[in-house]
Amino acid sequence: MKKLFLIAFAASFTLSCTDNFKELNTNPGKLTEAGAREMPFMFSRAQSAAAMDRSFYQTVQNLGADLYAQYYALSVTSFQTDRYVLTPDWQRRFWTVVYANTAPQLKAIIENAAPASGEQALANILWVYAFHRLTDHFGPVPYFQAADPVEQIPYDNQEAIYDDFFKRLDQAVADLKALGSGTQVFQGFDLMYNGDVNNWILFANTLRLRLALRIAQVSPDRAQQEAEAAVASGVLTNNGQNASLAKSLKGNDTHGLAQTAAWNEFAMSSTIASYLKGYNDPRLDRYFQPDVTNGQYNSLRNGLPPSALNNPRNNSSQNSNIGTYWVTWSASSSAWTPNLEARQHVMSAAEAWFLRAEGALNGWNMGAAAQECYEQGITASLTQWGADETAIRAYLTSTALPAAPGDTENSPAVAATPIAWAADESTRREQIGVQKWLALFPDGMEAWAEFRRTGFPKMYPVVQSDNADLPSGTFIKRLPFPIVEENNNAGELAKGRALLGGPDNAATSLWWDVNE
Numbered sequence: 393m394k395k396l397f398l399i400a401f402a403a404s405f406t407l408s409c410t411d412n413f414k415e416l417n418t419n420p421g422k423l424t425e426a427g428a429r430e431m432p433f434m435f436s437r438a439q440s441a442a443a444m445d446r447s448f449y450q451t452v453q454n455l456g457a458d459l460y461a462q463y464y465a466l467s468v469t470s471f472q473t474d475r476y477v478l479t480p481d482w483q484r485r486f487w488t489v490v491y492a493n494t495a496p497q498l499k500a501i502i503e504n505a506a507p508a509s510g511e512q513a514l515a516n517i518l519w520v521y522a523f524h525r526l527t528d529h530f531g532p533v534p535y536f537q538a539a540d541p542v543e544q545i546p547y548d549n550q551e552a553i554y555d556d557f558f559k560r561l562d563q564a565v566a567d568l569k570a571l572g573s574g575t576q577v578f579q580g581f582d583l584m585y586n587g588d589v590n591n592w593i594l595f596a597n598t599l600r601l602r603l604a605l606r607i608a609q610v611s612p613d614r615a616q617q618e619a620e621a622a623v624a625s626g627v628l629t630n631n632g633q634n635a636s637l638a639k640s641l642k643g644n645d646t647h648g649l650a651q652t653a654a655w656n657e658f659a660m661s662s663t664i665a666s667y668l669k670g671y672n673d674p675r676l677d678r679y680f681q682p683d684v685t686n687g688q689y690n691s692l693r694n695g696l697p698p699s700a701l702n703n704p705r706n707n708s709s710q711n712s713n714i715g716t717y718w719v720t721w722s723a724s725s726s727a728w729t730p731n732l733e734a735r736q737h738v739m740s741a742a743e744a745w746f747l748r749a750e751g752a753l754n755g756w757n758m759g760a761a762a763q764e765c766y767e768q769g770i771t772a773s774l775t776q777w778g779a780d781e782t783a784i785r786a787y788l789t790s791t792a793l794p795a796a797p798g799d800t801e802n803s804p805a806v807a808a809t810p811i812a813w814a815a816d817e818s819t820r821r822e823q824i825g826v827q828k829w830l831a832l833f834p835d836g837m838e839a840w841a842e843f844r845r846t847g848f849p850k851m852y853p854v855v856q857s858d859n860a861d862l863p864s865g866t867f868i869k870r871l872p873f874p875i876v877e878e879n880n881n882a883g884e885l886a887k888g889r890a891l892l893g894g895p896d897n898a899a900t901s902l903w904w905d906v907n908e
Contacts, residue, residue: 426500431511432581434497435518439583440645441493442522443637443736448489449648451482454658457529458836460868461829461843462663462851465692467701467708470657475695476859476868478898484874486529494522495539510577510589513564517596520557524603527553528841529871531902532891534884545881547888550903554607558618561600565625568593583638584738595635597622598744602838605747606845608754609906616756623748623759628741631776635738646732649834653719654730659711662797663851664833665691666806667826670795674779674787679833680712684721693801695854705800714834737835740776745769746828753820763813766824770811773831787811807850822848844869847907861899868898869905 426434444453455473458464466474473479498515505511527533527550534545535553568575568589579587585595604619628634639647652658660680668676669689676689683690690711700706713719719728748758749765758765767788774784789812794805809826810819825848832839843851844867853865862868873896877885894900 426504431501431505432578434501435511435515435578436581436583438494438497438515438518438522439637441489442518442525443738444489444648446644446646446648446651446732448485450652450655451479452486452489453837454649454652455479455482456836456871457840458834459658459661459694461836461839462661462694463833463836463839464658464714465661465694465696466657467659467692467706467711468657469698469701472858475697475854476857476862476898478859478872480872480875483530483871484876486526486871487874487876490522490526491534491538495519498522499539508567508570510568510571510575513567514577514582514592516560516564517592517599520560520603521599523553524557524599525837528606528837528902530873531870531900532888534881534888544884546884547891549891551611554603554904557603558600558614561596561603562621565593565596565600568596584635591633591635594626594628594633595739597625598627598739598747601627601744601747601751602739605750606841607904608750609845610904612754616751616754619747619751620757623751623757627748628739628744630741631772634740634776636735637738639733639736641732647718647730647734647736649714649736650718650730650732650734653714654728656708656713656728659708659713660689660691662691662693662799662801662803663806663849664830665689665712665797665799666794666803667809667830667849669797670805671787671790671792671811673830674774674783675777675830675833678715678717678777680715681721683710683712684723685710691797691799693799693803693852693855695856697856700800700855703800718834740772740831742769742773742776742831743828743838745772746824746831749824750821753817753824762820762824766813766820766827769824769831770827773827801855803852806852809849821846822850825849843867844902844905845907859898861895861897866899869901870898872896872898 455471459466459474498519501515502512505515523535527535532547532549535548537545571589573590575589576587577589585591600622601619604615604622608615639645667673668679680689682688692706692711696706704710713728717731717734719730721728745765746769748760749762749769752758752760752762752765770788771784774787791810791812793810794807796805797803809822811823814820814823825842825846828842829839829849843849851867857864873885873888889896892900
């Protein structure tokens, strides 16, 4: 069935999807040792899984964070997550991604590679990348004993997890710098940088900067310390350093978003349409395509009820699918063709510039003033998506504001956020949030996390919420723990729920989410 595409990625040391968390962590035959021959394959497998491979992309990311970030809205009645109805099995699948397909491989590399080696450093960086996405969905998660051969896996609070993130990244960068700039690690198997140590250093430091800003409101001193250290050590600054993942038809390791787009079950959200259309943003025709019936850029509000989705104007064919980078329309066959081998975006220099802009507003040493960082971020993103210098200059000085998207709800403009650098600090923070969200596209996981942390960009409330914990006008804050944990890790699950500081539902804020 196309909507639940479950073909596994065929590679050495692949672990099958499993509901049995306890068995996964007690079977002595699962990746307890790894040698130089096995490690490269294991790293590739973990790398593909951590970024959400094709088998899991739709149910774990597209029907969740991508909607909550309001990049897209659902155009079919088959699913209800756009109205905040959660599907427990999909929450379990995210845990499969991390605890079955990522963590065991990485832990085996970390424990078997030579101390301070490049292999160990890259595995630690990828470990942080994978787990920060998981904990930023759920909150407390099993972390310090993840992939250990024990029967019950303890949950750890986010503050402790983040502390370990920073320590791992700091040590990994130090180890990589000690190797020398010409060193190659996992060359031929590293799907992101093909083993280029210099780029891995920049990626790790930018990830450290991202996580530092994440905790800025709950641990400002630590956040400043980590952010300044990351920038001083070197972060992404140009598009030639951007992180993206090679995809391939071999082993069915293809692009999950491209395949999902070909099924044509979501469309451009009215929130992003309001910004892109109002700004006359040159990324509009790169991020999305006109509808195939009349050539207009049409959008949908998030959370439309079935009665509204049955309106012909809200039909999938009359709304904008994502851009030709991911999928193309064939009029002759009336079908979408996915670009399954398109590289999958992971992290960009534009994000690093916007993080630095916010840090500079906080009074931190980001190596440049806030306005310079903000404008460099816009320039990097527009350049990444093909805008020329004339278009970039016009955008930076534009007086345009978000516009009414022209949807069936007759929605007004979602906000009045200007583009050109404002005079007051509150507007500047909003501008950074909006432009960073635009530049993060299509990474809904990171965009949703930043929306919860900052409250930016301003978004439309969902038209209808069918989740009693999320009344009209509120936004989803997290995902509940998977039901499978009640069967396999019940004692520790109860302790994990206690660490939440609120009910185990979608309305409880995470540790770093203090924005109201």
